[in-house]
Amino acid sequence: MTTGPGRSGLIMEEPLLWEKGQPGRTAFSLPDQDVPERSKEIDANLLGEAPDFPDLSEIDVVRHYTRLSGWNFGIDTGMYPLGSCTMKYNPKINEKMAATPGIASSHPLLDDELSQGSLQILFELQSFLASLTGMDAVSLQPAAGAQGELAGMLAFAAYFRKNGEQRNKILIPDTAHGTNPSSAALCGFKPVQIQSGTDGIIDPQVVAELMDENTVGIMLTNPNTLGLFEESIREITAIVHEKGGLVYGDGANMNAVMGIVDFKRCGIDIMHLNLHKTFSTPHGGGGPGAGPICAVEKLRGFLPTPHVTRKDGAYYLEYNCPESIGRLHAFFGNFGVLVKAYSYILSMGAKNLKKASQLAVLNANYVRESLRNDLYLAYDKPCMHECVFSDKWQQEYQVSTLDMAKGLIDHGYHPPTIYFPLVVPGAIMIEPTETENKDDLDQFIAVFKDLIREAKEDGERLRQAPLRTKVRRLDETQAARKPCLTG
Amino acid sequence: MTTGPGRSGLIMEEPLLWEKGQPGRTAFSLPDQDVPERSKEIDANLLGEAPDFPDLSEIDVVRHYTRLSGWNFGIDTGMYPLGSCTMKYNPKINEKMAATPGIASSHPLLDDELSQGSLQILFELQSFLASLTGMDAVSLQPAAGAQGELAGMLAFAAYFRKNGEQRNKILIPDTAHGTNPSSAALCGFKPVQIQSGTDGIIDPQVVAELMDENTVGIMLTNPNTLGLFEESIREITAIVHEKGGLVYGDGANMNAVMGIVDFKRCGIDIMHLNLHKTFSTPHGGGGPGAGPICAVEKLRGFLPTPHVTRKDGAYYLEYNCPESIGRLHAFFGNFGVLVKAYSYILSMGAKNLKKASQLAVLNANYVRESLRNDLYLAYDKPCMHECVFSDKWQQEYQVSTLDMAKGLIDHGYHPPTIYFPLVVPGAIMIEPTETENKDDLDQFIAVFKDLIREAKEDGERLRQAPLRTKVRRLDETQAARKPCLTG
Amino acid sequence: MRYLPHTDTEIAEMLAVTGHDQLDDLFAHIPDDCRYRGEMSLAGPLSEWSLTDRFQELAAKNYSSSAKAVLIGAGSYSHHTPEIVSSLISRSEFLTAYTPYQPEMSQGTLQGIFEYQTLTARLLGMEVANASMYDGASALAEALLMALRIARKKNTVAISAAIHPHYREVVRTYLQAESFTLIELPVKEDGRTDLSSLQNIDDLAAVALQSPNFFGVIEDLEKAGQAIHSVAALFVTCFSEPFAYGLFRSPGDNGADIVCGEGQSFGMAQSFGGPGLGMFACKAKHQRTLPGRLVGETVDIEGSRGYVLTLSTREQHIRREKATSNICSNQGICALTAAAYMASLGATGLRSVARLNYDKAAYLRNGLIEAGGKLLFNSPTFNEFVLCFPDDFEVSRERLLKKGIVAGIELGRFYKEYKNAYLFCVTETTARVVLDTVIGEACK
Amino acid sequence: MRYLPHTDTEIAEMLAVTGHDQLDDLFAHIPDDCRYRGEMSLAGPLSEWSLTDRFQELAAKNYSSSAKAVLIGAGSYSHHTPEIVSSLISRSEFLTAYTPYQPEMSQGTLQGIFEYQTLTARLLGMEVANASMYDGASALAEALLMALRIARKKNTVAISAAIHPHYREVVRTYLQAESFTLIELPVKEDGRTDLSSLQNIDDLAAVALQSPNFFGVIEDLEKAGQAIHSVAALFVTCFSEPFAYGLFRSPGDNGADIVCGEGQSFGMAQSFGGPGLGMFACKAKHQRTLPGRLVGETVDIEGSRGYVLTLSTREQHIRREKATSNICSNQGICALTAAAYMASLGATGLRSVARLNYDKAAYLRNGLIEAGGKLLFNSPTFNEFVLCFPDDFEVSRERLLKKGIVAGIELGRFYKEYKNAYLFCVTETTARVVLDTVIGEACK
Ligand SMILES: Cc1ncc(COP(=O)(O)O)c(C=O)c1O
Numbered sequence A, B: 001m002t003t004g005p006g007r008s009g010l011i012m013e014e015p016l017l018w019e020k021g022q023p024g025r026t027a028f029s030l031p032d033q034d035v036p037e038r039s040k041e042i043d044a045n046l047l048g049e050a051p052d053f054p055d056l057s058e059i060d061v062v063r064h065y066t067r068l069s070g071w072n073f074g075i076d077t078g079m080y081p082l083g084s085c086t087m088k089y090n091p092k093i094n095e096k097m098a099a100t101p102g103i104a105s106s107h108p109l110l111d112d113e114l115s116q117g118s119l120q121i122l123f124e125l126q127s128f129l130a131s132l133t134g135m136d137a138v139s140l141q142p143a144a145g146a147q148g149e150l151a152g153m154l155a156f157a158a159y160f161r162k163n164g165e166q167r168n169k170i171l172i173p174d175t176a177h178g179t180n181p182s183s184a185a186l187c188g189f190k191p192v193q194i195q196s197g198t199d200g201i202i203d204p205q206v207v208a209e210l211m212d213e214n215t216v217g218i219m220l221t222n223p224n225t226l227g228l229f230e231e232s233i234r235e236i237t238a239i240v241h242e243k244g245g246l247v248y249g250d251g252a253n254m255n256a257v258m259g260i261v262d263f264k265r266c267g268i269d270i271m272h273l274n275l276h277k278t279f280s281t282p283h284g285g286g287g288p289g290a291g292p293i294c295a296v297e298k299l300r301g302f303l304p305t306p307h308v309t310r311k312d313g314a315y316y317l318e319y320n321c322p323e324s325i326g327r328l329h330a331f332f333g334n335f336g337v338l339v340k341a342y343s344y345i346l347s348m349g350a351k352n353l354k355k356a357s358q359l360a361v362l363n364a365n366y367v368r369e370s371l372r373n374d375l376y377l378a379y380d381k382p383c384m385h386e387c388v389f390s391d392k393w394q395q396e397y398q399v400s401t402l403d404m405a406k407g408l409i410d411h412g413y414h415p416p417t418i419y420f421p422l423v424v425p426g427a428i429m430i431e432p433t434e435t436e437n438k439d440d441l442d443q444f445i446a447v448f449k450d451l452i453r454e455a456k457e458d459g460e461r462l463r464q465a466p467l468r469t470k471v472r473r474l475d476e477t478q479a480a481r482k483p484c485l486t487g
Numbered sequence C, D: 001m002r003y004l005p006h007t008d009t010e011i012a013e014m015l016a017v018t019g020h021d022q023l024d025d026l027f028a029h030i031p032d033d034c035r036y037r038g039e040m041s042l043a044g045p046l047s048e049w050s051l052t053d054r055f056q057e058l059a060a061k062n063y064s065s066s067a068k069a070v071l072i073g074a075g076s077y078s079h080h081t082p083e084i085v086s087s088l089i090s091r092s093e094f095l096t097a098y099t100p101y102q103p104e105m106s107q108g109t110l111q112g113i114f115e116y117q118t119l120t121a122r123l124l125g126m127e128v129a130n131a132s133m134y135d136g137a138s139a140l141a142e143a144l145l146m147a148l149r150i151a152r153k154k155n156t157v158a159i160s161a162a163i164h165p166h167y168r169e170v171v172r173t174y175l176q177a178e179s180f181t182l183i184e185l186p187v188k189e190d191g192r193t194d195l196s197s198l199q200n201i202d203d204l205a206a207v208a209l210q211s212p213n214f215f216g217v218i219e220d221l222e223k224a225g226q227a228i229h230s231v232a233a234l235f236v237t238c239f240s241e242p243f244a245y246g247l248f249r250s251p252g253d254n255g256a257d258i259v260c261g262e263g264q265s266f267g268m269a270q271s272f273g274g275p276g277l278g279m280f281a282c283k284a285k286h287q288r289t290l291p292g293r294l295v296g297e298t299v300d301i302e303g304s305r306g307y308v309l310t311l312s313t314r315e316q317h318i319r320r321e322k323a324t325s326n327i328c329s330n331q332g333i334c335a336l337t338a339a340a341y342m343a344s345l346g347a348t349g350l351r352s353v354a355r356l357n358y359d360k361a362a363y364l365r366n367g368l369i370e371a372g373g374k375l376l377f378n379s380p381t382f383n384e385f386v387l388c389f390p391d392d393f394e395v396s397r398e399r400l401l402k403k404g405i406v407a408g409i410e411l412g413r414f415y416k417e418y419k420n421a422y423l424f425c426v427t428e429t430t431a432r433v434v435l436d437t438v439i440g441e442a443c444k
């Protein structure tokens, strides 16, 4: 039996914050009161009581979060082959760079002349992303992929409004990420689902049938969420353009194609990138991310305001964009995240970024090839950054994708993405990323194979998994039925 | 059954560094080669091969140490009531201060004018420690308590040499820390053991009997390693002084008496402080520490060279100390540790340091009082910073101090110091320190009581403990018999 | 390259398994006319050391450092952050984890966010809070969309002109696509929102106020809430400075239905405006229409307490085009940071620091008034206030700038009618000597 | 105070249990004439923020920052440290742990130190290494004491005058108390140690050399070893710059019996000279006479591999006055740092960085010679070398100082006979442009 790195060991329990503490303690160092007290003059009607926060000492807070961290699993802990999420190594130096005092403490509303360092970073990152995608114009404002999609949809709407057109349907493949239809709907567009072909990609014929003058266009993810390249993308975008439509590209899977695919040549009009995926900024247990959008020339004017331009060697914020969809963020987006991506791009350079894509695709294909006799392969063709299996063969022994996922946890692996995309029942989507080495992949593969063998012989242990974690399988139904959102 | 914070959970296994890696990988960012290559000109006879280090990528190194850290237990993880070690909370801000770029990057051999910041820190710390102990002169050079003891012994030797006296015996209580006799022996002194009294402290009569003109003097720890204050210290030091001897003070337990005891008044001639105990610098899994020594005026000249003085508002290094025992450290001792202690003293101020001692003693007495009906109390009198129990009552059920210590591990506590001092067979020495709060102490006490109850009912579980840790009880005999010190 | 572990030998071995001759062959199926031509034009690769040099140079081009005093808030505040907050939250188990889809290996994040939700709800006087939104501005936009969802048939929302101008811009962006009507309520002479027109607005789903508002003025939320509820609209409040609630009554206490705002003050670097933290809370009865992620308490199969992402049927990955919002990645680590910050403050610390903000701002305000400045609005404020000056203040401002002090921000860029009025902010981080310098230079 | 958790209520409750009325009563048994009179005269208490300001002021008084180039080594070297090393080793599980007396909860430290011992032994070409000594200087002193222990009856040790002057001072300090004889071996014209007198020294337990020595010169260790062994003395070598062994043959390969030195170069900040790391290795046959702590591999009761502190019967806590040394606390976290640093370099990285040190130093050396400087010693060097100048170099040095460059250190303060000779150091951190500046200014 091959075992992964997972073991049982000693960890620490820790109550909720307000189950600790005593009134009067504090972990905050109170600054000197070097001015007269004045707050007594406040109208009693406006004055509140301090909220019911627990009072803790410094060591209480330190132990609390130190212990909580022990119940978590990050990229630094181990392999995180979460498909569609590009959980690659997040370099520590990027954190340090983003924390550079003069960068981290910059106020967003100073005059441009006083913010040349920050503006230069934004300007250069705009141009890097343009070059990476092949597109013409970039807005760094969207705070995440989904907000990038929203910005794109709003730009499409503005474009048609300007052209005096009334379009409200939008084509979205069944494999699309949930944010796609949801972002489209936020703009009042009605998603029309495109069924992907039996080979996992879209048949241009289907698009041709659905595309009409009432249709805004299409949202495409390429490589798509099955890890496959939409090989007919040129035909598809041509069809859409022919009917006056526009093409939105979901570039969340850019990690497979840096320096390999030119999205403008593919016919994309606007696309977003997930910097917290491809450009290695940490995901922070949920965020923050950054979802810049890149557009072709004809849509440049619709991008969010402001953006950064350069004149006479100085950088400044351009607000004069009459066609712009407006502002998406109180300031300039998740600047600190942008800085980390900028730092990553500078560290890698063009050559290493391309190499990263090649190795990401190599790793995915290696896993695909190594597990294909053990797990049902949803689409039998070379993949890009991720490969999708399912539990089809394991169902026979009443072992599900969920059971295998939980079984991997006991072995010290974060499970792959499961039950997504929906077109593959019981999907198991594995994206190793380029930062996993062959030895670790080999161990993962061997463990997965053994797990599958175990599933055949005795599924019960897997149905019980995980056994090693602080909590076992959680009752999600109860959580949703009687929500307890605060303590 | 009361349980401590200890639980079973998922942790990660990790091989030895050289069981990983592939030749050609690196986690080091190679600087630019901006000068011509020259190393080929080196004589082949002198040239070596690169040592047999594993080649790892950055993520390999990151995961390695992240996983290893999960097998460790620090103050931030939980309670560490290790007697004689003063494991108190180590404030994070002190680390930050010591890492201040202009401080952390200062070269030790620049001219004094170029190092005024570092020298000022040393100068002020010298005067703080003098004030804290009541002594007249301070050397910050010793890198740890033991090196401080060595420095003190060397100073004693130099003093007698100067006076033309030949003394070579030294009185050391049986409760002394092992470094005391060992440091004395390094100076060629022959330790003569003083038996402590039935009340745990030294009877001046015994000292009077042993002290003579061939005896250097005495090494005293006060409060001593039983957590008791040597109440006859004035008599003892008077006896020693009367015979022309000198008194060395082991100040490792200073945490009990800051602002409360004046060591010069007690008759101490030289003493060391453990900054990594009382002054809250982290112990780093072994070090580095800092063991400054403080001396009375008549011994000032014997302290290590150089030390820092001030003239006309500027700080400089004084090397002209003809009587000095010389240099103990390549530069000025563990400067970074000194900086943390300095930062801690500034954060606390005199009032809070005294309060810290009061609370440290309160905590120890509280534990002593709370467990005295469950564990045999070696000396039934109020304690200072720590209290010493033993397994006398548990031996009846074949449960030893070791078993209880290991049992505490499963509950998420670092065990107390055990089997030390040697005068208490099966000693259990608990030093809670002032940074543990009452709630946590209560939980610890309750767990310990339950453990003792368990010992009575069924000792086997304790004899098997720990059960939750990554490794169980280790074979120390084999380790020593067939040493394997490298892999 | 230190981030790419593959050796040439390994690449060859792996290609042998996948059945390719070389790396390029992995992309053989990509049509020629999709391919990237030539090399990408990027900078680098830089070593860690050159990178550090580069950032030092960039940082030097910013007017911002510990030696400078920027007396501007306007949505981004300088507050002290305890060293423990940064060092704890940057632990890699938190920082390098994904969204907690697998609760068994994410209890740290999940309990941490549950605590964040709870402390947020307590701060704002509300019953429930979500796991975070992108920032205060988009949170306000989503709050209005949520109000429109709750109000169903109604199509109009009104927002105060005293709300942060950028927040209002974002609201306009979010609401532009659908045929909603957005009305702006004017500002009265006292700097508070004029609600007198409410009765005349049809179809009103919600009214949004900010307090302290953009001018630093504390709105009379209690009266406002009554007026808004009296026209059967939802009462939405927002904020950009949560420290205010250490001193002033919470929005919930004043009857707000949805409360949202920016949490940057609680431990996040100003970092040129992001990442911040969209805080979002509401009454429990509306919880199923909340946007964003939610963490809920539950039990595992052995009955142990645990936490999970919950009510996900509201969300895009389940509900797709019918989701309550399109949020997927949120501001997770920022929420955790804010929780650690609130925990470090405690009730006692929050109160003290909030007081000190008030006191210091009052000191500057009074000093500048004595020196000849005039309050634009005569209402209570917290740590921001607006002043006008008899002479050209720009000259004084330039002088102060050279001394390393940015003395307020001119309001004309946001409101034409308030040209030559200056919005100042003073927090606990500004020493009195800086304030005295400003007072001394103000009307020279 | 944020580090002291006790509330007044708790103090009262606890005093009730201990049977005291007030805190002072806990000290009732302390005789009056031992008591501290008055208040201690310290500074503070300072808040976290005032503390930070204080340190900024202090740092500004040092001539040292990323903008400065200090071309001095002499026992303290400026090397690049990967960000991962600092961030990993500062994890609190490592940093805030005690000496690993309880192996079951210290396997992280223990395996880490075992790895350190192994990499150290491999670097130095030795069989075993200990868990660390205070620094290079005390390590050398302890090495000589160890040699004296091994040699039993012999009472004399000889050390090269080319060993770091401070190290020699520390040796003198450590050896002063016992009646050992310490002889200094002179330096030859080529900067290497003159071993010709060895035959004439009686009672010789050991001879110690440093390589690269204080002048940066690589000693001919192979020949030296033969000469030393031929008089039946132990061959001790030390070092202050371990990077040299990335390029030059290891001491072990040259027959050394005990090797020790300073490991600061491997990831520790220069930090005004400490904390550093005393590295210490020897042949396996001497392992039971080693000073300091040792980690050894063993198994647990279930047969799993694990690590413990071992051979502790050598140590003070067991053997007391008969211990092989008085070391208790050592430089634990520094050893762990060095291990992580060596792991980050790998064999490949160590070789490359060592080469670059050589190349850069050679560039400056050659440039300065061309500009008129003269080599004091004509022997191979690594990253340090000694030059003399025709004119007063102090003038150039002053000019360079104003440009932020410290150009070498004058040797007269260490050796009267080498007045006006300058010891330079160049590592991988110095950019060519800095070197060119020095060359340009050197002989103006
Ligand atoms: C394919 C795809 N599109 C869009 C998104 C949404 O991005 P974000 O989470 O940054 O909003 C994701 C994120 O998981 C994704 O995988």
Ligand SMILES: Cc1ncc(COP(=O)(O)O)c(C=O)c1O
Binding pocket: B084, B085, B144, B145, B146, B147, B177, B179, B180, B221, B225, B250, B252, B253, B274, B289, B290, B291, D327, D328, D329
């Ligand atoms: C009482 C006592 N004396 C001396 C020492 C030795 O100090 P160090 O470990 O710093 O050498 C210790 C350390 O444990 C101690 O507890």
